[in-house]
Amino acid sequence: MITDEAHGDIRLLEAKADQSIVVGVYLAEAKKTNNGPAPTHFREAFRTRGPSNYSHGKQEA
Amino acid sequence: MYVYNDFDEAFVRERVSQFRGQVARRIDGSLTEDEFKPFRLMNGLYLQLHAYMLRVAVPYGTLNSAQMTQLAHLADKYDKGYGHFTTRQNIQYNWPELRDVPDMLSDLADVGMHAIQTSGNTIRNVTADHFAGAAKDEIEDPRPVAELLRQWSTDHPEFQGLPRKFKIAVTGCEADRAVIRAHDIGIQVVRNEANEIGYKVIVGGGLGRTPMIGKVLSDFVSKADLLPYCEAIVSVYNLLGRRDNKYKARIKITLHENGIDKIQELVNERFEQIQPLFGGIDQQFLAEIEHSFAPPAFKVKSTDGYDAARLANPAFRSWTDTNLSEHRADGYAIVSISIKQHGATPGDATSAQMRVMADLATKYGHDELRISHEQNVILPHVHKSDLLAIYTALRDVDLATANIGLISDIIACPGMDYCALATARSIPVAKEIATRFDELKLEHEVGPLKIKISGCINACGHHHVGHIGILGLDRAGVENYQITLGGDGTESTTIGTRAGPGFGADEIVPAIERLVLGYLSLRMSKEETFLQAYRRLGEAPFKDILYPEKAAQNAA
Numbered sequence A: 001m002i003t004d005e006a007h008g009d010i011r012l013l014e015a016k017a018d019q020s021i022v023v024g025v026y027l028a029e030a031k032k033t034n035n036g037p038a039p040t041h042f043r044e045a046f047r048t049r050g051p052s053n054y055s056h057g058k059q060e061a
Numbered sequence B: 001m002y003v004y005n006d007f008d009e010a011f012v013r014e015r016v017s018q019f020r021g022q023v024a025r026r027i028d029g030s031l032t033e034d035e036f037k038p039f040r041l042m043n044g045l046y047l048q049l050h051a052y053m054l055r056v057a058v059p060y061g062t063l064n065s066a067q068m069t070q071l072a073h074l075a076d077k078y079d080k081g082y083g084h085f086t087t088r089q090n091i092q093y094n095w096p097e098l099r100d101v102p103d104m105l106s107d108l109a110d111v112g113m114h115a116i117q118t119s120g121n122t123i124r125n126v127t128a129d130h131f132a133g134a135a136k137d138e139i140e141d142p143r144p145v146a147e148l149l150r151q152w153s154t155d156h157p158e159f160q161g162l163p164r165k166f167k168i169a170v171t172g173c174e175a176d177r178a179v180i181r182a183h184d185i186g187i188q189v190v191r192n193e194a195n196e197i198g199y200k201v202i203v204g205g206g207l208g209r210t211p212m213i214g215k216v217l218s219d220f221v222s223k224a225d226l227l228p229y230c231e232a233i234v235s236v237y238n239l240l241g242r243r244d245n246k247y248k249a250r251i252k253i254t255l256h257e258n259g260i261d262k263i264q265e266l267v268n269e270r271f272e273q274i275q276p277l278f279g280g281i282d283q284q285f286l287a288e289i290e291h292s293f294a295p296p297a298f299k300v301k302s303t304d305g306y307d308a309a310r311l312a313n314p315a316f317r318s319w320t321d322t323n324l325s326e327h328r329a330d331g332y333a334i335v336s337i338s339i340k341q342h343g344a345t346p347g348d349a350t351s352a353q354m355r356v357m358a359d360l361a362t363k364y365g366h367d368e369l370r371i372s373h374e375q376n377v378i379l380p381h382v383h384k385s386d387l388l389a390i391y392t393a394l395r396d397v398d399l400a401t402a403n404i405g406l407i408s409d410i411i412a413c414p415g416m417d418y419c420a421l422a423t424a425r426s427i428p429v430a431k432e433i434a435t436r437f438d439e440l441k442l443e444h445e446v447g448p449l450k451i452k453i454s455g456c457i458n459a460c461g462h463h464h465v466g467h468i469g470i471l472g473l474d475r476a477g478v479e480n481y482q483i484t485l486g487g488d489g490t491e492s493t494t495i496g497t498r499a500g501p502g503f504g505a506d507e508i509v510p511a512i513e514r515l516v517l518g519y520l521s522l523r524m525s526k527e528e529t530f531l532q533a534y535r536r537l538g539e540a541p542f543k544d545i546l547y548p549e550k551a552a553q554n555a556a
Helices: A005-017 A042-049 B006-027 B033-042 B065-078 B098-109 B143-153 B223-240 B251-258 B260-278 B281-292 B304-312 B314-323 B351-364 B384-396 B427-440 B508-522 B530-537 B540-546 B548-555
Strands: A030-033 A036-039 B045-047 B052-056 B062-064 B082-085 B091-093 B168-171 B185-191 B197-203 B215-222 B324-326 B332-337 B348-350 B368-371 B377-383 B451-454 B468-475 B478-485
Touching: A036 A042, B006 B033, B006 B098, B033 B045, B052 B098, B062 B065, B065 B082, B065 B091, B065 B098, B065 B351, B082 B351, B143 B168, B143 B223, B143 B281, B185 B223, B197 B223, B215 B223, B215 B260, B223 B251, B223 B260, B223 B281, B251 B260, B304 B314, B304 B384, B314 B324, B314 B332, B314 B384, B332 B384, B348 B351, B351 B368, B351 B377, B351 B384, B377 B384, B427 B451, B427 B508, B468 B508, B478 B508, B508 B530, B508 B540, B530 B540, B540 B548
Parallel strands: B168 B185, B451 B468
Antiparallel strands: A030 A036, B045 B052, B052 B091, B062 B368, B082 B091, B082 B348, B185 B197, B197 B215, B324 B332, B332 B377, B368 B377, B468 B478
């Protein structure tokens, strides 16, 4: 979780350079929770789990 | 059915080989994602929320058994055992690994299939009436023309960088089952006064953020002129269409901004220039294509067993009441297999289900299957004496739901469960509505009712033309669902009217229930459908049902 905008931009550039690991990188809003950072928007929350019609994606692991 | 010739085969193989090289260079780091993106989009490979997605073209929704079996093979070998049939008669795989995609395309090429032009600003898969070649009300099978358009538009050098995507739909009869008035070009087979077969050409329809109903560009284009006429339209659009704003780039906006008269004038001018250049070669191709779409040899056989089975088995009778359509041949029926089991994801079929459908097509269906834009699978040519065997086999794999055209036969886009463009989920809403009305046991009482759900303004779920349309939006970080009423996707195409403020995710299913129960109390008789009642009464009583508090305030 990054709270400084400039650090965020740098982290985004670094992530974009990791093209053999990840694609379509962007910064998303997050909040602090007892289990670490959590997304604030439902779209990002879905992305941390996977689709709601099957237990596929990250929730499968 | 059309079978690839040597040219098609070589072309598709060459594209697989090129893409294999591009994927290898992407994986070894020679290509960045930005460099790779145009190549993957040319081959139908999208990036979604959780993984890549491969969209495979099913030209005009027609498949043979071997192709359906191969789709099942792809689902098992490279995906998670299922595929998703789309509202453009295609199939999507949601979980391919990038390194496997060239093999998937190679396996598709083995059965004469590909994923070319299922993305990008090109002419997309040409869609058609899913009852083509079988419907009783048809003037002529629209698929030869659709195949001609497919061959012409595939890799057409002038049309690889259009202002925006371009969709063509063809139907062979007055009854519109292909939503032709909501396509960039809609083509309808017609007869003129001299009884010659030709085409009514409609242009500038589309849904999305600016829904528009297409306008008739020509009432009659002769068979020989159709291809140059379509080329003239796309050619005019290619120059005139806006490239400064992607939301104003579709031909519907070009038409709206320039007017039908100007477009007509420009198209006619261009047509005069290019028509002589075709020199009849397209007609030679068309003649060959028509030959390959010759109807199968229909059986002549008694249907006594079928009639007896209907009397003896109420569940079978119910299925035949809803899932059959009239066939042009005596003793035959068109079977719509519902991919909408109550509570399941609309349009999703498992590999086992695909194999059963393929086997049934081999055994009883003259080797043909269709995908409908309503996300169901059709066996277009079935003799009635085989229906009980088909029903029994379908029932064993949860494919015998008797709900075609009813409230649970819902079109739903993948929505935010998969799609990167979505603003809300569609699938859970569709599942919950279907489950709820199954619990209420009201589906057959309610009768014909089309609910269509889109998870964003792009309207892949055709919500504008649903009798009840549902549009999922993001309102201040919460899923919110807007209802539109009175839409119609047939020959009397109508864009639905927004009913009022949206509903939260926990309110939308109760709102639909209220609306449908309200319709039951408003209709004049059991014969008056939801859409007919809406047209008779107007929106006011339906809005009162949807927003009872507002109605109470107004009454006070």
